[in-house]
Amino acid sequence: MKKRTALILTVILTLTLTWACGKAGSSDPSADPAAQAQSPSGKPAGKGTSRGGGQPGAMGQAGAALLEPLPVNIETVERTSLNSYLVLNGIVEPERQVQIFSRLSAYVKEIVREEGAFVRENEVLAILDDTEIRISYEQARIALEQAQLSLDQADRNLTRSKELFDKALIAEQEFQTTEAAYNQALLDHENREENFKDLELQLNWTRIRSLAEGYITERLIEAGGRVTANQHVYTIEDFKPLLIRVYVPTSDAIALETGLPAQVMTEILKDEVFKGTVTLINPRVDVQTGTIKVTVEVYDDTLHLKPGMFVEVRIATGAKENILVIPRKAILYKTGKTYLFVLEDGRAYQREVTLGLTEEDHAEVLDGVSEGEVIVSVGVENLKDGQPVTVLEEGR
Numbered sequence: 001m002k003k004r005t006a007l008i009l010t011v012i013l014t015l016t017l018t019w020a021c022g023k024a025g026s027s028d029p030s031a032d033p034a035a036q037a038q039s040p041s042g043k044p045a046g047k048g049t050s051r052g053g054g055q056p057g058a059m060g061q062a063g064a065a066l067l068e069p070l071p072v073n074i075e076t077v078e079r080t081s082l083n084s085y086l087v088l089n090g091i092v093e094p095e096r097q098v099q100i101f102s103r104l105s106a107y108v109k110e111i112v113r114e115e116g117a118f119v120r121e122n123e124v125l126a127i128l129d130d131t132e133i134r135i136s137y138e139q140a141r142i143a144l145e146q147a148q149l150s151l152d153q154a155d156r157n158l159t160r161s162k163e164l165f166d167k168a169l170i171a172e173q174e175f176q177t178t179e180a181a182y183n184q185a186l187l188d189h190e191n192r193e194e195n196f197k198d199l200e201l202q203l204n205w206t207r208i209r210s211l212a213e214g215y216i217t218e219r220l221i222e223a224g225g226r227v228t229a230n231q232h233v234y235t236i237e238d239f240k241p242l243l244i245r246v247y248v249p250t251s252d253a254i255a256l257e258t259g260l261p262a263q264v265m266t267e268i269l270k271d272e273v274f275k276g277t278v279t280l281i282n283p284r285v286d287v288q289t290g291t292i293k294v295t296v297e298v299y300d301d302t303l304h305l306k307p308g309m310f311v312e313v314r315i316a317t318g319a320k321e322n323i324l325v326i327p328r329k330a331i332l333y334k335t336g337k338t339y340l341f342v343l344e345d346g347r348a349y350q351r352e353v354t355l356g357l358t359e360e361d362h363a364e365v366l367d368g369v370s371e372g373e374v375i376v377s378v379g380v381e382n383l384k385d386g387q388p389v390t391v392l393e394e395g396r
Helices: 002-025 056-064 131-166 174-205
Strands: 072-074 080-100 107-109 123-128 207-209 214-219 232-249 261-266 269-281 290-298 310-327 332-334 337-344 347-358 364-368 374-378 385-393
Touching: 080 214, 080 290, 080 347, 080 364, 107 374, 123 232, 174 207, 232 310, 261 290, 290 310, 310 347, 310 374
Parallel strands: 072 385
Antiparallel strands: 072 374, 080 232, 080 310, 107 123, 123 207, 214 232, 232 290, 261 269, 261 310, 269 290, 310 364, 332 337, 337 347, 337 374, 347 364, 347 385
16 A cells, blocks of 8 residues: 555656656747737847836835725814813812701701702791790790889889989988889899890791702701701702812912813713803912812803712913914824824825924914815824825815
């Protein structure tokens, strides 16, 4: 079996060598179609003729021709204004938060205002049961009236005694007794008046009232329940304005000043931008974080922005007018340099540019393009220099 296999391999090898030698030794031009190709002079091409043809740069043109057009969006370079922003994060807080406490120990008779309601200062929020206090109040009122009558009578007696004493019709001792009775009646009246005022105040405290204008964010009592003195019963927050406290690195805070405009945005309200203003800059640097606390005020009449929301704050730190602006998505960054693609005759050509002021979506271009030139704004990632493009959308 092994001898048979070796014999077959020997025959195959012999046939292969014979065929190869025949090809190498063939001098018949008809055996090679390439030999029949005519030279520019009309004669058969020699063995030294290249396959790419005689045109210099033919391979470069062929490479460019192989680049397929890519779909892109374009924009025209224009002049406009541009702001630079300091972007920070913070949490929305109310301008003021007021906690309401019960001044009495009593049962809750009625809940007048619920959570979410807007209330004004001194508006009644809840009513406590006033039965016991009202009884004491009425008793004090009657006692005060009686004391007033006694005081009036003592005053008349003193006046009469003084007249008689001046005419020497009564003894001095009798006059002094009448005067002492008046003084006692006066003290008794003052005591009962203070007691009456105290009960009148307690009766007023059975109406739990708002101490500030704002929205009720907490109601901590229930009708029928009992409250004790100094118990927290309501929380009211003032939403005009809302405050956002952000912590700015010291190097950036140096450029800030009160009155600078700010924009407030949140992922919850993606289509809304709220206007704010820098109102407070803390003069002290936090030694642990190296930051300065900055307060931004926001007025929102729609009440869409609510305390507790996590927001992004953009504080405008600089502005330039009448400058060339391009979209940042059109910029390519390579080896520490910046480039973009300029559209010319249906092709995109790479060009180095120098940038100036930048913000989140746009950048100032100082050198490299001119006003009115058309650049590729979307689709630059896969473009090559000189590549043909298909325009899908033109911005601006």
